[in-house]
Amino acid sequence: MREMMTKTDSRVTVHMVASLDGFIARKDGSVDWLETSDVFPGGEVMAPEMIEAFLKTIDCYVMGSRTYETALRFEAKGFGWSYGDKPTFVLTSRTLPRTRDSVEFHSGDLAQLVNGRLRPRFHTIWFAGGGDVTGQCLRLGLADEVCYSIVPVAIGEGIPFFGNLDRDVALHLAKVKAYRNGMVELRYEVQGRRAEPGNDTGREPRLP
Ligand SMILES: NC(=O)c1ccc[n+]([C@@H]2O[C@H](COP(=O)([O-])OP(=O)(O)OC[C@H]3O[C@@H](n4cnc5c(N)ncnc54)[C@H](OP(=O)(O)O)[C@@H]3O)[C@@H](O)[C@H]2O)c1
Secondary structure, three states: OHHHOOOOOOEEEEEEEEEOOOEEEOOOOOOHHHOOOOOOOOOEOOOHHHHHHHHHOOOEEEEEHHHHHHHHHHHHOOOOOOOOOOOEEEEOOOOOOOOOOOEEEEOOOHHHHHHHHHHHHOOEEEEEEOHHHHHHHHHOOOOOEEEEEEEOOOOOOOEEOOOOOOOOOOEEEEEEEEEOOOOEEEEEEEOOOOOOOOOOOOOOOOOO
């Protein structure tokens, strides 16, 4: 019953890192290009403690199965699990290995998952990718905010930030931040979301 109550200040954010030409991974799924050697002298430094404090503000993650499989491969190579012990909802129609209690699989209606199950329970709902799932999120009008980080590299082709977007989505540029490593973070509000019931943005999370 408690789950059915709408948490009025819940907020859905889509966040990924892209190349300047708008790709989140190469066609084969690799993300080797994410690390660049660029230096922007006037940029902010991302201190580990700031990142850690920021990650604590995220209440749950949502991701597609291909992103989950990438995360499992990273973990197998010794890079750790990026999502801590936060509840992580993985969209899949397949049977995938469940490596920790915090992971839950979901198949089917994404709007039902977000509006029916996640918004009533969590304040800060973080869509961690990939392009297929973030495309659905925007297409279904589920996102309040898009955080788009651009790495200073163009890779020519790959998986786009928003897969299969079939309409224009108007955005409001809310924040721009440049970092010392050359990354630029663009933060957009999805227009039309803020005024909707159940979408009070009073407790807006702060990105580092
Ligand atoms: N640069 C970044 O910040 C960043 C962030 C995240 C990911 N990535 C990269 O992006 C790539 C993956 O992106 P992607 O667009 O290919 O895939 P994705 O969005 O991670 O996963 C898509 C898959 O999720 C499953 N799925 C999606 N919606 C579903 C639904 N409603 N019900 C059931 N299953 C559903 C489907 O697979 P099945 O049903 O077959 O399982 C679908 O093929 C990886 O290479 C990853 O490394 C990059």
